[in-house]
Amino acid sequence: MPHVTILGSLNYDLVTFTSKVPLGGETILSDSFATHCGGKGANQALAVRRLSSPDTVEVRMVGRVGKDAFGVELKDGLENAGVDVSLVEEIEGKSGVAVIIVERSGENRILVSAGANGTFVPDDITSNLFMTDKGKLTDYLVLQNELPLPVIYRAIELGHAKGVNIVYNPSPMDSSVLTSGIIKKISYLIVNETELSQLIGVEISNEDIQDHERLIKKIRTLYDKFLFSRTVIVTLGGKGVIAFTNKGESFYIQAFEAEKVVDTTGAGDSFLGAFVGAVADGKNVKVAIERGAAAGAIAVSREGAADSIPFLEETRELLKK
Structure with a gap:
């Protein structure tokens, strides 16, 4: 049975919904407030679990939480969802926290306090990370x-050396340290248009996004040697997805229309979870992207x-329409 390991953050999300974002020094009343288990790592682990069959794909989370109430809830939430949390450590100190402001348009602003997530050092990444039970x-x-x-980067280097398929979503992006040497060790690089622009150092315009053939040609012509030794997937929100595969293929997948855009926070993680779940289950890249696009459209509603984050059956139903 294919096995997926997610190494990443676990954050407790404090979410405020508002029709207006306050200016500096301004205080306003929000529309509502909610708390959720989150963190990009935990969200992606949950997404892979929900968007793949437990009969065909195993999912494990590797990370750290603090010995606090947030940590208990974060770990229990994943375990209850069917994710293996045997490598989620509980350490002294506080769990990671994300403060999220969501406008009613669906756009979000996020501040993250790393907490336990920030205690990792490269020497913590050993061969045990890559071994199943x-x-x-x-x-x-x-x-x-x-x-x-x-x-x-230590995980990428060691995982690649051992022959593990690396799926990398470099968010939040720091393009100054993401070298071509690192990229060539990644099996699937998943970025949005903003992250792609930062990575290649060229602005991606609205005109480029509207004309996906133009965007494909622009990126491939300028950066073929740098980016496309591996499969690169560029998510464009409601404008669809562009992919470049390690076989030299490039194609565009149209986005599914969301019923209503309520909150875009979990869309990228839902896409990634569905994509990884499908690839692990033996599906080709195009089919996996279609599943990811369907999951993202449901998530933003x-x-x-x-x-x-939706469940596998929900995406299958949308794909049938």
Whole structure:
């Protein structure tokens, strides 16, 4: 059975919904407030679990929480969802926290306090991370940028050396340290248009996004050697998805229309979870992207990050329409 390991952050989300974002020094009343289990790592672990069959794909989370009430809730939430949390450590100190302001348009602003997530150092990344409880190598390692970057790059180097498929979503982006040498060790690089622009150092305009053939040609012509030794997937929100595969293919997948855009917070993680779940289950890149696009469209119609992540059957129903 394919095995997916997610190394990343676990944050407790404090979410405020508002029709107006306050200016400096201004105090306003919000529309509502909610709390959720989150963190990009935990959200992606939950997404892979929800958007793949437990009969065909195993999912494990690797991370750290503090010995506080938030940590208990974060760990229990994943375990109750069917994620293996045997490598989620409880350490002295506070769990990671994210303060999220969501406008009624669906746009969000996020401030993250790393807490326990920030205690990782490169020497913490050992071969044990890549071994399952059955003594075999994990098949896929999913990474983001909410742990210290030297830790992430150590995981990429070691995972690649062992032959593990690396899925990397470099968010929040720091393009200054993401070299072509690192990218070439990644099996699937997943970025949005803003992250792509930062990565390649060229602005992606609205005209480029509207004309996906133009965007494909622009990126491939300028950065073929740098980016496309591996599969690169560019999510464009409601404008669809562009992909470049390690076989030299490039194609565009149209976005599914969301019933209503309520909150975009969990859309990217839902896309990634559905994509990884499908690839781990033996689906090709195009089919996996279609599943991801369907999951993202459902997620933006709901509030919250983890709470908005759909289930596999929901995406299958949308794909049938």
